[in-house]
Amino acid sequence: MREVFQQSLQEVQERLVGIAELVEESITQATAAFGNSDVALAENVLDDAEQIGELTLALDELAIDILARQQPVASDLRLVVGALRMGASLQRMGDLAEHIAQLSRYRYPESAIPKGLSKTFARMGELDVQMAKLVVQLLSTQDPAVIDAIRDLDDDLDELHAKVFEKVLSDKLANNPMGVVDATLASRYHERFGDYAVSVAKQMRYFLVGELA
């Protein structure tokens, strides 16, 4: 019985890593699709988001099944409860990657990136991809040092988010309301993606240290 239990906890952890890897792939492709107006790549991201949704649902079912049958306590309970929450955050990250990819589809064959903002969005995308990689690393290794690394990248992302608004409100984009809409949404999506990575990091801290925050 104990062995079955340990196996199912390991299954939870492996599935979380698998979903996080798919999120990493999604945001990598979404950033490329957005940067290069690559519609075929954007379609991939849409498929990934659907798959991430299904995998998260299956993980929820596994977690609830473990709670019902095996009634875990202490750090085992924290892992299972954490999986329910981390799954939800990973799913939102997949949705946001999808939203970023969608912007490039809506504007195709035009670019969704307004004048003067290509570098900023490329950098935001890089930060999101790095954060997704760190989330995979954190879930695989359970190394608490990764938690701080994720928070640091999120601070950089927030700074870029503020910069986008400065640029958008400067002269360059006057008379281009569509560019302003796209830049506002894209920046918001990137920033929220980072917030959810931080939220996964907080949940892992809860699992490792036992403190909610």
Add this chain to the structure above:
Amino acid sequence: MREVFQQSLQEVQERLVGIAELVEESITQATAAFGNSDVALAENVLDDAEQIGELTLALDELAIDILARQQPVASDLRLVVGALRMGASLQRMGDLAEHIAQLSRYRYPESAIPKGLSKTFARMGELDVQMAKLVVQLLSTQDPAVIDAIRDLDDDLDELHAKVFEKVLSDKLANNPMGVVDATLASRYHERFGDYAVSVAKQMRYFLVGELA
């Protein structure tokens, strides 16, 4: 022991209703603050969001404590797991009410609402308030009919969200990038608020019927 258990489940339900009532108050005040550039009211919403965050954290702790000590099964387990998720959605609704209120503070003494969009945002706010009321009702009465009512309002909200973009991309707002940013964000916040109300409704369906979706 059984009595203590039933009491703690009732406590979970009551706390969920309490948090939802605070969310309803928040979005009501946020809508008024946004519509009338009322900065004092906006400050209230900020305080409420903080309180909602604290109450959700305490609810999480209670739910995890119940899972650890009382090892619920079947519909009791679904209520406790549901509380973890519904709490997270209610907290996001509080955050979004805060974001809407913040927009009015950033632009004060100017209005954050661009020309020609007052009625649309007043209607979006009304829909959000109605959805929040229905969430309170659903959590109190556990009446499944309310679930559909929430979904219907969300469809109306999505239509208005699409309309905002039409207006924003029309001539009226050309040369007003700040207005475009505000309208884009405000509309997105209102729409997401509705999405989280639907998410609470789905979780209640899971509690009542036992199906994840």
